[in-house]
Amino acid sequence: MSADATECGIAREMFEADIASRTLGIEINELSPGRVVASMVVGPTMVNGHGITHGGFVFTLADTTFAMACNGYDTPAVAARADIRFLAPSRLGDILVAEATERARFGRNGIYDVTVRHGIETVAEFRGDSRTIASTPPRGISMESAARDR
Numbered sequence: 001m002s003a004d005a006t007e008c009g010i011a012r013e014m015f016e017a018d019i020a021s022r023t024l025g026i027e028i029n030e031l032s033p034g035r036v037v038a039s040m041v042v043g044p045t046m047v048n049g050h051g052i053t054h055g056g057f058v059f060t061l062a063d064t065t066f067a068m069a070c071n072g073y074d075t076p077a078v079a080a081r082a083d084i085r086f087l088a089p090s091r092l093g094d095i096l097v098a099e100a101t102e103r104a105r106f107g108r109n110g111i112y113d114v115t116v117r118h119g120i121e122t123v124a125e126f127r128g129d130s131r132t133i134a135s136t137p138p139r140g141i142s143m144e145s146a147a148r149d150r
Contacts, residue, residue: 008033011071021064024057033072034102034112038065042094052089053096053123059084061098062114062126069100070110070130077110082128094118098126108132 008031015021015028024046030037040061048054062084070077090096096116103111114126 007031008068008072010074010076011036011068014071014076015064015068018064021060024060026061026064028068029097031068031072034069034105036065036068036072036100037097038068038100039095039097042090042092042096044092047092050089052091053094055084055086058086058090058096058116058124059126061096062100062116062124063128065098065100065114066112066126066128066130069102069112069114070128075132076135077130077132080109080129080131082126084124084126086124088118088121088123090118090123096123 011031024040025043026038026040028036028038038061040057042053042057046053046057063079063082066079066082096118098114098116100112100114103113105111108131110130110132112128112130114128115122116124116126
């Protein structure tokens with residue numbers, strides 16, 4: 001990940017704890033507040049019956065990239081809404097690159113666009129709306145124990 005070590009702390013911590021994205025091989029290539037580039041190689045378990053990448057994996061790459069972009073600030077954020085348009089197929093072995101760009105940030109809300117590409121071809125366009133939340137539990141405290149202690 002590129003970016004000053006003091007920047008994007010929430011996003012960095014979140015990605016380190018994101019077993020799902022890391023298990024899929026998603027890598028964060030660039031990270032700054034409101035802008036992220038991530039990549040993933042399409043593996044054999046990601047291909048559907050048509051021999052193309054299952055849309056859920058393309059969505060997951062875009063969603064992870066969106067999550068990192070909206071958590072690049074000092075306030076944690078979650079998705080309020082997201083949608084995707086699939087424009088071209090990708091296949092086994094393809095390297096997908098997703099680039100998230102912040103379009104607007106106002107109050108507790110944000111709007112982010114993510115373009116997923118294979119080479120120069122656009123595979124999908126994703127838009128996500130974020131909403132900041134009050135805080136996350138301190139490190140080492142699970143969400144369950146934080147809820148129990150309220």
